[in-house]
Amino acid sequence: MNAPNTIATIEDYLQQREKMTQLLKKELITTQNRMKQIVDKRRSVREFSVGDRVYLKVKKFLQHSFSTTSISKLSPKFFGPYIVLAKIGKVAY
Numbered sequence: 151m152n153a154p155n156t157i158a159t160i161e162d163y164l165q166q167r168e169k170m171t172q173l174l175k176k177e178l179i180t181t182q183n184r185m186k187q188i189v190d191k192r193r194s195v196r197e198f199s200v201g202d203r204v205y206l207k208v209k210k211f212l213q214h215s216f217s218t219t220s221i222s223k224l225s226p227k228f229f230g231p232y233i234v235l236a237k238i239g240k241v242a243y
Contacts, residue, residue: 198243203231 198204205228234243 198234198237200234200236202234204234204243205230206232 207228237243
């Protein structure tokens with residue numbers, strides 16, 4: 151006698167769970183789009199060709215391979231100019 155009531159309860163639970171899953175997916179897509187818009191505001195398209203001279207912006211913890219002096223907050227952020235030898239990919243040179 152208790153089985154039909156239990157089945158109805160389980161079906162209600164599964165429907166609520168499906169609605170919640172759909173809502174979460176929708177909110178995730180909305181949040182991802184908002185984050186992409188924020189990042190794209192600051193992004194700029196840069197393309198270089200072979201032979202161009204470019205400067206490299208290097209993080210402080212990687213500067214020891216570019217500089218022989220000690221790393222301080224007054225050390226340069228950009229190193230170069232370097233000549234582009236080849237274009238490997240869309241953003242890799």
